[in-house]
Amino acid sequence: MTFQQFQAIQTRRRFFQSTAAGLGTIALANLLEAEGRTSIANPLAPKKSHFPAKAKRVVFLFMEGAPSQMDLFDPKPELQKWHGKPLPPSMTKDLKLAFIKPTASVLGSPFQFSPQGKCGMELSELLPHIGSTADDLCLIRSMHSEAFNHHPGQLFLFSGHMIGGRPSMGAWVNYGLGSESQNLPGFVVLASGAGTSAGSDNYTNGFLPSTYAGTVFRNSGDPILYLSNPDGVSNDSQRARLDLIRDVNQERYASTGDQEIASRMHSYELAYRMQMNAPELLDFSKEKPETIESYGINRKESKQFGTNCLLARRLLERGVRFVLLTQGSWDHHSAINKGIRTATSICDQPTAALIKDLKQRGMLEDTLLVWGGEFGRTPMSEIRRPEEADNAGRDHHPDGYSIFMTGAGVKSGQVIGKTDPLGLSILEDKVSVYDLQATMLHLLGMDHTRLTYRHMGRDFRLTDVHGELVKKILS
Numbered sequence: 001m002t003f004q005q006f007q008a009i010q011t012r013r014r015f016f017q018s019t020a021a022g023l024g025t026i027a028l029a030n031l032l033e034a035e036g037r038t039s040i041a042n043p044l045a046p047k048k049s050h051f052p053a054k055a056k057r058v059v060f061l062f063m064e065g066a067p068s069q070m071d072l073f074d075p076k077p078e079l080q081k082w083h084g085k086p087l088p089p090s091m092t093k094d095l096k097l098a099f100i101k102p103t104a105s106v107l108g109s110p111f112q113f114s115p116q117g118k119c120g121m122e123l124s125e126l127l128p129h130i131g132s133t134a135d136d137l138c139l140i141r142s143m144h145s146e147a148f149n150h151h152p153g154q155l156f157l158f159s160g161h162m163i164g165g166r167p168s169m170g171a172w173v174n175y176g177l178g179s180e181s182q183n184l185p186g187f188v189v190l191a192s193g194a195g196t197s198a199g200s201d202n203y204t205n206g207f208l209p210s211t212y213a214g215t216v217f218r219n220s221g222d223p224i225l226y227l228s229n230p231d232g233v234s235n236d237s238q239r240a241r242l243d244l245i246r247d248v249n250q251e252r253y254a255s256t257g258d259q260e261i262a263s264r265m266h267s268y269e270l271a272y273r274m275q276m277n278a279p280e281l282l283d284f285s286k287e288k289p290e291t292i293e294s295y296g297i298n299r300k301e302s303k304q305f306g307t308n309c310l311l312a313r314r315l316l317e318r319g320v321r322f323v324l325l326t327q328g329s330w331d332h333h334s335a336i337n338k339g340i341r342t343a344t345s346i347c348d349q350p351t352a353a354l355i356k357d358l359k360q361r362g363m364l365e366d367t368l369l370v371w372g373g374e375f376g377r378t379p380m381s382e383i384r385r386p387e388e389a390d391n392a393g394r395d396h397h398p399d400g401y402s403i404f405m406t407g408a409g410v411k412s413g414q415v416i417g418k419t420d421p422l423g424l425s426i427l428e429d430k431v432s433v434y435d436l437q438a439t440m441l442h443l444l445g446m447d448h449t450r451l452t453y454r455h456m457g458r459d460f461r462l463t464d465v466h467g468e469l470v471k472k473i474l475s
Contacts, residue, residue: 002356043211044179044186053445054409054475055265055368056180058173059312059323061351062157064196065150065331066401068109068377068394069404070423071340072124073402074141075113078421079379087380091424096148098329098380098396099333106422107392108379110337119413126344129352135413136355136364137404138473142417145375145398145433150197150331153374153398157433158202160462166197167453169208170322172462173444176451183318184217184281188320193328193346203324207455214324217281217311249463258426281314291357299341306350315355316367330373334384340406344452345445355406368407368443376401379423400426409443431470439474440468 044304070076092102092164113122117134126202130137147153152162159166170187179186189203197200203214249261284292285309295310297301301320305327312323327347332339351371358364377394385391402420406412438448441462452459 006244008115013464042178042210044174046178046180046266047176049445050447051176051445051449053443054366055407055443055445057316057321057323058170058368058370058440059096059316059325059354059422060169060230061309061347061369062196062202062324062326062372063330063347063356063371063373064154064193065327066153066377066396067330067343068206068332068336069141069400069402070339070377070379071109071111071336072127072344073139073404074400074419075122075124076379076421076423079106079108079423082106082422087422087424092380095378095424097378098148098400100378102380104378104380104382104395105395106379107135107336117413121413121415126340129348132218133352135356135407136359137222138406138410138412138414138416139402139404140416140431140436140473141400141402141419142429143372143376143401143403143431143433143436144426145401148375148396148398150374151201154196154202157374158198159204159206160434160437160464160466163367164204164356165198165203165206166460167208167212167462168201168203168214169440169462170203170214170324171205171208171212172451173441173446176209176441176446177321177444179319179321184315184318184320186321187212187324188315188322189213189214189216189324189326190311190327191216193206193326194303195328196326202326207460208453214322216250217315249370252307258267263472281311284310284360294349294353294357299349301345302347302350306353307462309350309354310357313354313361313363315357316363317361320371332377333382335376335388335391337390339393347399358407363459364407366408366471368405368440370403370405370440372403373401397423400424405473409475410473414472416470416472431474432466432468433466434463435470437463439470442469443474 016061021349070079086103086105095102112125114125115121116123116131119135121134121137121139122132123134138200144283145153146157147156147162155164155166156162158168174186187203203216205213252258252261252330282388291310292298299306299311305325315323316336329339329346330343355364355369358367359367375396375398378397380395381392382395383392399422416429417426417431428469441448448461448463452461
């Protein structure tokens, strides 16, 4: 029986009432938090990891829509030999395809690849800034997902399941480790671009207490809608109102032990502290001009994503445990040659700036950064508007796509995995989404098989009953 289950049938109040009122008063006083406002423990208080952690925090740069690996990370010159021709049925019979048929013509990449850094990692000409960080990267070219459509693919990546209702990765991390920030949420979401197919399912708490859900920040105005007090409402009156709500909620919590009431109480208190502290996050006036320039904030194309990348660094500095950046517009079913140029012009410079900024500040030593999408793209073309020139795109492909990682505990300057010459399948070091999740949790000091939550009569975990540690990633 968990403490919460015990508390539901035998509360502290009931226990002390049955013994002595004086003991109850003493015990209650000892349980008060530092601010003296509530006897309910902070559900986001920092917790001990299962073992010493290399990473204290995570920033996940999610490229919604699935970037094309053979145009960015995994050079396939063999595609040029097949360009415009269909592949033999023997090569395509096992492919999972969303929109095209196996007889679709091959689409060679027009973009040049070249070795980057001392490690010689081959990257596309579309990624000159990320290429300059190659020696800090661990590039995985052998990722595999079970999903080949966007919504289930995103659910699978972030919750380990293709049906909604499960907690997201950021929620699991905050449940397992808590947060080091007293004035900001433990899990923050920053969005730019066209949005994500799975929406809030990518950062939901699922069946975990709502405290662990991601909080969406805006990059202009109030970071959170309605954060500022309305006209005529002072901080003192706001504090008095919250104190009254707290007292009523505490009475109810004492009699029921309902963790959602505890979560609600903590959320109200956190919201008040955020009113005092969060607006400072968007004040970049103390940032050096060269920092603003490096993130591409002065460029129209990359302003929004660059602002989010800089904001992510500022959130991490202030103790936020998990920051999720989502950037849409990678779903290139048509005109991929044009579309991917646009997408990389948005993301390349700010991504590299964030890596370099974290490294320069010594934060990359205990920050895990992950960059990637929900799956990859096919080597065959998709033609949706044949009347338009250069309109070919690529369909969804869950096998052999690429992501990269850097930071705490990650062995840098290496490529893991190998796909066949056409990028159809994985030849070496297959890494499943579950394996990625297990390895990320390991870097955070958590055994993925022990990070569980009992719900509906059984223990659930992010990796379900799967997942193996990818030891080649570890330094």
